[in-house]
Amino acid sequence: MQSGSGRGSRSQSSLELLITLSFGLIILLPIVVLAFIQISASTSTLSTTEAQQVASKLASVASVVGSQGAPAREVVSIQIPPSVQAIYVGTPAGGVGHEIIFNVSTNAGVSFITAYTPVNVSGNLADIEATATYLINVSAEDSCPSDAAVPCVYIQEE
Numbered sequence: 001m002q003s004g005s006g007r008g009s010r011s012q013s014s015l016e017l018l019i020t021l022s023f024g025l026i027i028l029l030p031i032v033v034l035a036f037i038q039i040s041a042s043t044s045t046l047s048t049t050e051a052q053q054v055a056s057k058l059a060s061v062a063s064v065v066g067s068q069g070a071p072a073r074e075v076v077s078i079q080i081p082p083s084v085q086a087i088y089v090g091t092p093a094g095g096v097g098h099e100i101i102f103n104v105s106t107n108a109g110v111s112f113i114t115a116y117t118p119v120n121v122s123g124n125l126a127d128i129e130a131t132a133t134y135l136i137n138v139s140a141e142d143s144c145p146s147d148a149a150v151p152c153v154y155i156q157e158e
Helices: 001-068
Strands: 075-079 084-090 099-107 109-124 133-141 152-157
Touching: 001 075, 001 084, 001 099, 001 109, 001 133, 001 152
Parallel strands: 109 152
Antiparallel strands: 075 133, 084 099, 084 109, 099 109, 133 152
């Protein structure tokens, strides 16, 4: 009789341990899911903030070079943040405009991060997609390569 009660006690202990572990996992699982959601949102916010800083830096350099006029030129080092899908200078079609636009993939879809510059800008940064550091040539032109009738600041990869 004693051996039978010993087995029942062991199986009861195992069942109690299993129930305790189950409750622990039930409580821990939502916390882990919420943590992953917060990390994902933070990464997305960080990418858009970094893209805004890079766009503002390019716009600032374009303004300085543009105010000096042709043949002023400056080479700038920029770090492209993660999730950047495309960079447009001037207009998305590659024409002359006043904006530098970063397309950044976020949790909510694609965000358009823009920086305004008072000078005409145009350029070709279409090949820049990967997260890396790039040298960018910013030069004032009497006749813009994308529209020869307009002076502009042309921005391209070095």
